[in-house]
Amino acid sequence: MPRLLSWLTPCAVLVLLTSCSDFDNEFAVQSANTTIEVSTDGTAFVSESFDILVKRAANYGGVYVDIPQRFTDASGGTHWRDFKLAAARRDGEDEYYSREHNVPGRSIYIGAEHCKSCSADLPTGLTKIQIAYWLGRLVRQEGDHEILFLPAYMGRVHGQAAKKTLTLKLPPGGTLRPAQQNRAAAYDLRRSAPNEILVSIPAGKGDRVLPDIEIEYPAGTFVTVTSGKRVQLWLSDHFLPFLSILGPLIVGLVAILKFRQSWLVPAPLITVDAKVTESISPALAAYLFRDWKADAAKAAFMASVCHLAVKRTLRISSLGEDAEASDLLAKQDRRKSKAGRAKWYDLPAATRLVFGGIAKEPSVGDRRRVKNARPDVRDELHRTITEEYQKIRGIDRWSLAAAASILVLGIAVASFSGLFLFSAAISGLLLTVFLVVAMFRHPERFPVATGTFEQFKQAMSLIVGLPMMAIVALVYIGTTEVISEQWPYLMAILLHIVGVIAVLAMLRIPTAKQRQIRNNMLVLNRYLRGEIDGPAMSVECYEHYLPFAVALDIEHRWTERFNLWQEGQKMDAYAPDWLITP
Template identity: 80%
Template sequence: MLRLLSWPILCAMLLALTSCSNFDQEFTVQSANSTVEVYTDGTAFVSEFFDIAVKRAENYGGVYVDIPQRFTDASGGVHWRDFQLAAARRGGLDEYFSIENNVPGYSIYIGMEHCKSCSADLPKVPTKIQIAYWLGRLVRQEGNREVLFLPAYMGRVHGQGAKKTLTLKLPPGGTLRPSQQDRAAAYDVTRSAPNELLVSIPAGKGDRVLPDIEIEYPAGTFVIVTSGKRIQWWLSDHFLPFISILGPLIVALVAILKFRPSWLVPAPLITVDTKITQNISPALAAYLFRNWKADAAKAAFLASVCQLAVKRMLRISSLDEDAEASNLITKQERKKGKPGRSRWYALPAPTRLVFGQIEGERPAGDRRRVKNARPDVRDELHRTVTEEYQKIRGKDRWSLAAAVSILALGIVVASFSGLLIFSTAICGILLVLLIVVTMFRHPERFPVAAGTSEQFSQAAFLFVGLPAIVIAALSYIGTTEVISEQRPYLMAILLHIVGIIAIVAMLRMPTPKQRQIRNNILDLNRYFRGEINGPAMSVECYEHYLPFAVALDVEQRWTERFNLWREREKMDAYAPDWLIAS
């Protein structure tokens, strides 16, 4: 069906020279002529000529020709038509061209350059622009009849009411269907040859609505469409909408996996996982138990000191912050080949850090005050524990892959919908906002430059570069029109951007393994209090879990359980060699 509508000009339509040019001030379309040759396989070869009058000597050096590919059939279904460019010429000679995507189809720029600062202005003489291309998928089935529907040609040319002529070269046997509208008032259709129709559109208003033309053929006139071809057509019809919703679907899937609904969460433990304390430091247990609050630093430090003691790296006078340490394992013993080396490097990094800080304190006799080392190591201990926690987290490859996939999908949607630069402008504004917010919330990430040149570069970036990016982006967004067909895809692109931000935010959430470790720490606290079962009590068990009891602030309760066990077992007094006798 040939649809001569005012907005979906489903053939060539000269729009503008660029988004910032004024076509009406620089060019005038005097006439337009098209020839469409339809073949029995349902495809067509189109050749179009535009007679352009150049008004100004300085111009953008080229014109845009739109080739819309989307069309709506009689039932309201939206379809995508195949397109392949054959030639782009000016004055009969091949001309430089570039192809851009948009929602209706393609925009083909014919001309040497894209800016007024270039010297490739079109001469101020009558100019003839030619474009040739192949079209496919022009036949639909209606019962036992086949209907040839052609894209709309020359309904209007960039708002110009120039005279237009369309020549249709058709397979034999076709019958022109009567129009529902008064065709005579809009244009003339005559049969110039047995298999040729001539459509004459007189000069008139550029926004006029022209009636449809359909040509009916007996069944079997055109090549039978195979099932594979129908599937290919269906995929092309739904490609852009599909990838538009695929990004938000990926975000939803990632969110489901991150938040882990009840049917994905492991059942609560009724006993302690004995492996948990072999894989993490007591300092990390202190931070996890207190949700990374500032008061966790003291418990993490004392728990590390306790672990050093029970591992025989030093001796301490007590388990509180007033303790004194002595008999520290020497650097000579920690060297390669020494007996203490394996025990030393079996310790977690936070514990070795605390030992190094205590070792650096000036001793009084053979003893060092433990609490003197705690203020100096607080920040470094927090950083080391954070690194340990990140190692447990591992690389969240699924989330990173999802973010990259959504970014790629967003770029494809923006490219095919003609909103790539528009979307880039939006992302530029968001990036500037992110930089500004980060500077206020985390000024330590933006250290002040030391040299004069570096300070000048920073000032230029902050007070010139960032505002320039925002102004340029807002200027482009404010001066670029988003047509009605692009708006759903603009919303889809915005959802892709929100999805990427959401996934990046979810990257900071604990992984299932990290949540499992924290749950085990909570279960360990219940074990210390005697609420759930766990490893059988022994001297080795008591000493192994004592640093974690200190980390969870239940050292006294754990020691009481140990003493009760000793009484039941009628053991002698407990005097560990890591505790300095009073």
């Protein structure tokens, strides 16, 4: 919605405006009057009255009054003061109103309520809009004096022929600063009473900038500000900038914590952690050792087949690609625990999945070709291994909480800066682009509609829905004015959006436990090759690590070591019952 009126000065101004309407053709400001009564505690009670001529029977139904809360004093300091609405009236009667945030302050809509079953039009003719509110402390300490600074109100009320007057009721003892007296030509300023100043603003150009009014008082005139109140005022002055930088600070903290492990040099591992091989599947070991490359799928599949064999769930003819499987356990047999056989549900999910794929293959006699099952289970095996890896990671609640916090902070900044809809349009545009890119890069992640009606809805969403969302967002962004004071906060909102994306992307970084497991696979590789010491060799040790040797593609070296150990122990020839003999 375009704003038809803007703020008067960068420090503090009042603007009467209307949104989504042609203000010039619908309304005209006849006069504007303000009374500002300053108390000895430095706060001010403001009452304002505007005579509005409604020129058209069909009109927006109300006007916006912008209340300044962000002031910049003569020394360049920026101050934010509290606002509390006391009354909103039209023609002396309480009127419907609503509030909106903006960087300089609040926008109060006064007029008829907009709804589907009611008319929002104001009756033609003259109507009086009135608003009353409190502003927080307008006093600053400057040396041994206290300075009361009052913003230049109504320098640019829409309707240049309107006469504007301000009545300032002040505590006694104040002296108008000379700098202000020298610039008295900007408006007529005179004392109408000992403690009252009347300011008259004649009709003029809308772009004129009026100076603020600063009145100097001796120390002790106003109530002394306590330390706690001083801290509260400082926090209110820096509240929105603090929110703006807090999100990027959280992103930086998350990044430091995430990458800290890679900065630290871990102690070299010299022994194999046997518990690691008991807690992960051989299929996952194959993927970890190969950094999740495509060639890990074949090794993961064969390692799972070997795992099924050494766990006495089936028998295989060899560990090669042309292996055949036989003596597969029936469903009723899997529930029974026999000596030398692992319980079915003690096996990893990836291993059980490979068994199911082999069991579905047609058999010749009692034998099934192992490699025929690999294409059928490849995608599901990869998903199962990924799930196993994510379970090791666990739910990263801290990162998710950080992403949620950054999102909430970004929404808060957008709301308080008056950029909520503008930010929503940017987010919608980015989301549309992301969906389109994701559909082209990973079409398998998006479900395919089966029914004719579902396919029609899906096609309409892609052909009409997404383009319309992008067009609406672009039109809103292109037609909405962002004032100069909002630009820093718009940049902060964009940083918050980038921060949420960055934190979610950092969820892919391995945790310390995941890094430890992968490092153990590297050490296990050295142990299986005989380069470092590890668990003492035995038949049980050989069979336990054989699936991992297949996963790491060094089963021949591991078998050679086992054969040498057999010869040294002068044992009988090894004839496992899980191997099909010719």
